Amino acid sequence: MATTPSGKLIPPKMRKVALLGSRSVGKSSLTVQFVDQHFVDSYYPTIENTFTKIVKYKGSEYQLDITDTAGQDEFSILSSRHAVGLHGWVLVYSVSSRSSFEMCSIIREKILNYTGREKVPMVLVGNKSDLAVQRQVTKEEGAALAANWGLTSFVETSARTGENVNRVFDLIVAQIESELNPQPEEKQSGGCVIA
Numbered sequence: 001m002a003t004t005p006s007g008k009l010i011p012p013k014m015r016k017v018a019l020l021g022s023r024s025v026g027k028s029s030l031t032v033q034f035v036d037q038h039f040v041d042s043y044y045p046t047i048e049n050t051f052t053k054i055v056k057y058k059g060s061e062y063q064l065d066i067t068d069t070a071g072q073d074e075f076s077i078l079s080s081r082h083a084v085g086l087h088g089w090v091l092v093y094s095v096s097s098r099s100s101f102e103m104c105s106i107i108r109e110k111i112l113n114y115t116g117r118e119k120v121p122m123v124l125v126g127n128k129s130d131l132a133v134q135r136q137v138t139k140e141e142g143a144a145l146a147a148n149w150g151l152t153s154f155v156e157t158s159a160r161t162g163e164n165v166n167r168v169f170d171l172i173v174a175q176i177e178s179e180l181n182p183q184p185e186e187k188q189s190g191g192c193v194i195a
C-alpha cells in the first residue's frame with residue numbers, strides 16, 4: 001500500500017465494475033484469467049460472483065471490485081445491482097456469436113435507461129478471438145459499434161490465451177478516472193507519473 005511522506009498508509013480507492021453479456025461469452029473466464037491468471041475450460045453458468053484485485057493506474061493504487069454477472073438475455077430484467085453504485089461497465093460478446101454481439105446494444109440501452117445518463121464509462125469486449133474458424137463478428141464490426149456509441153474503448157480478447165485480458169481492466173479504470181477527474185491537457189502531461 002502507498003504511504004504519505006509522513007508514513008501514513010493511503011488505502012487504495014475502490015472502483016466497482018460489472019461484466020455483462022450473453023451466457024457463455026466468457027465473462028467468468030475473463031475475470032478468472034485477470035484475477036488468478038489461469039483459464040478454466042469447463043463451463044459452469046454463473047449466478048453472480050465478486051472478485052477483488054488491486055491495480056495500478058498512473059502511479060495510484062485502486063481496489064477493483066469486479067462483479068461477474070449471470071448471462072443476460074433480452075428478457076432478463078437488468079437488476080439495479082447492475083447499474084446503481086457501479087463506476088464502470090464491461091460489455092462482453094463472443095466473436096463466435098452474432099446474437100451475443102447484438103445483445104450488447106440491448107444491455108447498453110438498459111444501463112443508460114437505469115442510470116439516466118447518456119454516457120457511462122464502458123468498454124466493449126469481443127472475447128474468444130482465438131476461435132478463428134467459428135468467427136461470426138469481425139473486428140471492424142466491433143470497432144464500428146463502439147465508435148457508434150461514442151466509445152474509444154473496444155478490444156478483442158482471448159481468455160484462453162490471455163490476449164488483451166489485462167487491457168480490458170486498464171481501459172475501464174482509465175475511463176472511470178477520466179470521468180471522475182477530468183484533467184486539463186497540461187496537467188496530464190506534467191507531474192510525476194509512475195506506472
Ligand SMILES: Nc1nc2c(ncn2[C@@H]2O[C@H](COP(=O)(O)OP(=O)(O)OP(=O)(O)O)[C@@H](O)[C@H]2O)c(=O)[nH]1
Binds near residue numbers: 023025043160
Ligand atoms: N476458445 C475459447 N473459449 C472460451 C474463451 N472464454 C471462455 N471460453 C469458454 O466458453 C465457455 C463459457 O465461458 P464462461 O466464462 O463460463 O462464460 P460466461 O459468460 O461467464 O457464462 P455465464 O455464466 O453463463 O454468463 C467455457 O467453456 C469457457 O472455457 C476464450 O477466450 N476462448
